[in-house]
Amino acid sequence: MAEKRFMVQIEFLEKYFGEDKDRVHVLKGISLDIPEGSLYTFLGPSGCGKTTTLRCVAGLERPEGGKISIDGRPVFASGERVYIPTNKRPIGMVFQSYAIWPHMTVFENVAYPLTIQRRPRRSKSEIRQKVEEVLKVVGLHGLEDRPAPKLSGGQQQRVAFARALVNEPKVMLLDEPLSNLDAKLREQMRFEIKALQRRVNITTIYVTHDQAEALAISDQIAVMHAGKLIEVGTAHQLYSRPKRKFTATFLGLTNLIEGKVVELGGDSRPGQMETKKGIFSFVPATGLTKGETAVLSIRPEHIQVHKQQPQGLENVVEGTVKEAVFMGDAYHCQIAVGDLLLRVHTHPFLSMSPGEKVYLHLDPQSCNGLPAEDVEGMDESMLGA
Numbered sequence: 001m002a003e004k005r006f007m008v009q010i011e012f013l014e015k016y017f018g019e020d021k022d023r024v025h026v027l028k029g030i031s032l033d034i035p036e037g038s039l040y041t042f043l044g045p046s047g048c049g050k051t052t053t054l055r056c057v058a059g060l061e062r063p064e065g066g067k068i069s070i071d072g073r074p075v076f077a078s079g080e081r082v083y084i085p086t087n088k089r090p091i092g093m094v095f096q097s098y099a100i101w102p103h104m105t106v107f108e109n110v111a112y113p114l115t116i117q118r119r120p121r122r123s124k125s126e127i128r129q130k131v132e133e134v135l136k137v138v139g140l141h142g143l144e145d146r147p148a149p150k151l152s153g154g155q156q157q158r159v160a161f162a163r164a165l166v167n168e169p170k171v172m173l174l175d176e177p178l179s180n181l182d183a184k185l186r187e188q189m190r191f192e193i194k195a196l197q198r199r200v201n202i203t204t205i206y207v208t209h210d211q212a213e214a215l216a217i218s219d220q221i222a223v224m225h226a227g228k229l230i231e232v233g234t235a236h237q238l239y240s241r242p243k244r245k246f247t248a249t250f251l252g253l254t255n256l257i258e259g260k261v262v263e264l265g266g267d268s269r270p271g272q273m274e275t276k277k278g279i280f281s282f283v284p285a286t287g288l289t290k291g292e293t294a295v296l297s298i299r300p301e302h303i304q305v306h307k308q309q310p311q312g313l314e315n316v317v318e319g320t321v322k323e324a325v326f327m328g329d330a331y332h333c334q335i336a337v338g339d340l341l342l343r344v345h346t347h348p349f350l351s352m353s354p355g356e357k358v359y360l361h362l363d364p365q366s367c368n369g370l371p372a373e374d375v376e377g378m379d380e381s382m383l384g385a
């Protein structure tokens with residue numbers, strides 16, 4: 001297999017805003033490597049530094065420290081005093097307010113970056129050919145002469161993409177590009193962006209605070225919080241085997257049970273965690289040690305509900321149904337296990353009613369043991385449950 005090549009590399013990026021006592025440390029040593037051709041997402045709550053990181057890659061912000069390379073070439077290096085301006089960086093951008101120009105047609109909007117370019121100055125026929133090409137790619141062929149305001153929201157979004165692509169950048173930077181669209185269109189556009197990115201095979205950095213969007217679209221997700229990188233992985237890795245409590249709670253819904261590691265396991269033996277609700281078998285995150293306080297994280301759909309006490313299973317607790325809401329594809333339940341309230345999603349055929357006594361099986365393979373210590377400033381409102 002060919003060695004993976006990184007199109008964008010960020011090392012120890014530091015950024016402050018403001019002066020003196022108003023000075024805030026916004027990026028605290030962000031390092032990441034973005035593979036060529038991948039769709040790489042920055043995910044995190046509002047204010048965590050996603051846009052700032054992206055703007056540093058674009059050259060719209062000047063960092064205080066660190067290094068950024070695009071396609072192997074440094075565009076910023078604090079030590080070596082390298083700073084390549086935005087218009088010399090091989091990037092295309094689509095921002096949240098993807099202003100396409102209302103007084104221009106589709107063709108004029110997309111052609112604009114080429115018409116203002118001095119070097120190389122392009123002929124009319126060359127510009128026409130490039131615009132036609134990129135309009136085909138985004139599926140707007142035939143709408144060249146349509147005035148921009150006469151387009152649907154989805155079409156305007158595609159014009160913004162086409163305009164960012166027309167210069168054949170090496171990297172696309174997308175900052176919450178779907179946030180102006182209504183929910184249904186947003187969901188549909190996810191597929192479109194993913195398909196487009198695959199077709200063009202362009203390295204793309206995608207910023208969003210929407211975890212569902214990140215799961216749907218990304219090859220890799222970098223989870224950020226308070227100016228720091230928490231964890232990087234595929235959607236599948238981060239959802240099913242998070243290494244950090246913050247990831248488990250920010251990405252999807254989870255249940256957390258506090259405890260202490262009494263057995264670490266290994267060689268296909270599970271670990272054992274002691275909690276107020278008894279001993280649970282679990283899969284330890286790397287770095288977890290015996291005797292350490294920890295949390296057990298399990299997703300609502302990985303808890304099976306039994307109406308009779310199941311025999312011969314580990315990780316079974318007794319509970320009482322507090323709330324059961326029919327969602328079409330599942331019942332979303334809150335089930336009390338003593339003072340602990342667990343979120344549980346059950347099959348819609350298994351009808352559940354409040355007050356009912358049930359047995360919960362917490363599938364040991366889906367119980368992740370994570371370090372109890374986590375990120376600063378994480379409050380209960382960020383917890384999924």
Ligand SMILES: Nc1ncnc2c1ncn2[C@@H]1O[C@H](COP(=O)(O)OP(=O)(O)O)[C@@H](O)[C@H]1O
Pocket residue numbers: 017018026044045046047048049050051052053
């Ligand atoms: N130009 C600016 N001046 C001062 N503070 C800023 C500026 N831009 C962003 N910030 C602050 O930096 C932090 C990170 O912002 P941002 O990167 O926009 O977050 P995100 O995109 O993750 O929501 C926030 O606390 C924000 O208030």
Ligand SMILES: [Mg+2]
Pocket residue numbers: 050051052
């Ligand atoms: Mg932002």
